[in-house]
Amino acid sequence: MVAAPDGRVVVSTDLLIEGRHFRRDWSSGYDVGRKAAAQNLADVAAMGATPTSIVVGLGMPPDLSAEWLDALTDGFRDECALVGASVVGGDVTRCDLVVLGVTALGDLGGRAPVTRSGARPGDKVAVAGRLGFAAAGLALLGSGLAPERLPEGSPLLEAVAAHRRPRPPYAMGPAAALLGATAMLDVSDGLVQDVGHVAEASGVRVELDPEAFAVAEPVALAAEELGADPLEWILTGGEDHALAAAFPADAELPEEWRVVGRVVAGQGVVVGGRAVERGGWDHFR
């Protein structure tokens, strides 16, 4: 039983499948627990709510080690603790793969929920949290990089860690609601694709300014290492669970928010003046 003092509860659910959303050779059980919790907690925060609890359905092969399972549980607990939430229930079943069904609940504390459909022409678009980190880390791991051979303190390790454990800016969600956010979501599939959902739900066009993004050192270094374009990771990389929101033009945003675009009449997403085709950024390049 979960307290729902507001009298309303927001809910987010996700299914994570081994091999698709995580690999046990790239991520520990603890990492998987942290990440699985984080993506649902971030989704709850993106509605302007404070996460209160998580329930977990776990499908597991019979040979999964007790250590891995304990670490997974610890990961869930520790990520929930960041926001004052807890794991309140679960279900375990046999499965050939590790499968996690995660559902997070949140409380609105009297605030109106922020949806994807409230962005209006004239709004500014801003982002809180990291972009491109997890994509850079995934690319590094995919290139065959052995993180344990990197020197301690290498910025590349920060990118790899970001793939394993996102760090969503949870507190920015309810704060954005109080700042008057008209639409919000967490960036799970890539900024361009995700603000496309806001554009569609709100019946507006979102214009992003590629010059507005900072390229953080781990992302820049990883791009240099792999001969990749850091802006592509920033614009299309998922799983960092940054928050992207539209705010009224006169909203005074704290420094955690970086304005990266604006809402205009029309439809779809425009990056640097060029429309992104249906099908996403990949097709656009």
Add this chain to the structure above:
Amino acid sequence: MVAAPDGRVVVSTDLLIEGRHFRRDWSSGYDVGRKAAAQNLADVAAMGATPTSIVVGLGMPPDLSAEWLDALTDGFRDECALVGASVVGGDVTRCDLVVLGVTALGDLGGRAPVTRSGARPGDKVAVAGRLGFAAAGLALLGSGLAPERLPEGSPLLEAVAAHRRPRPPYAMGPAAALLGATAMLDVSDGLVQDVGHVAEASGVRVELDPEAFAVAEPVALAAEELGADPLEWILTGGEDHALAAAFPADAELPEEWRVVGRVVAGQGVVVGGRAVERGGWDHFR
């Protein structure tokens, strides 16, 4: 966003894996949706709450037909409609198997939640809903029976249908809370095993009287057909999602409840005077 007028919300989650919890050649998409919803809605009802909403995480192979998917969705909707709940969110991802992560929420309407841990010596144990039907249906399907060759109106069809779509006595859950139920759960794994959870959580012994159970016609006929023991299905068959509860000895129970045992000091489950070993009924026989 879900209304939680009580200010508390109860949550139930389950993971259903193709091949383990359902087979696409034995159950339609519609059946799977009905059953997946039912088992979580029943769990919510067993806490004395009224189900309000469901969220569904769906893992699906790329070749899953649109018809199957539509039927699944219809099944979820129709089962939820039985209790006035609705599907409020979801997540879809690729997976080699069909995997369903289902979470149901419920509202207590001011009642105290009924847990598994409140049964006290002197309580009577009662069951509402069907027992043994789904197990009989599963056994019939497993025997190679082709339901479409049975004559219309055959009671065996009712057993097969019970395997595909349980019919939990949802309304009996909140009603039991009002009648003073001290512990309750829905029978998902088999009555003996599930009341064992109540015995353990409550620190009591549950005595079941094998003479107290009615053997319904579909169960009796299926047992005759397959040379099986109907009482074994009734005592150990899961998935009918009957409600089993402990009530104070002086509680006046409506006819939907059948008294099948009592709570005494001690531990474990006793059937007809014989203790059920740890490991369950199968080991006992």
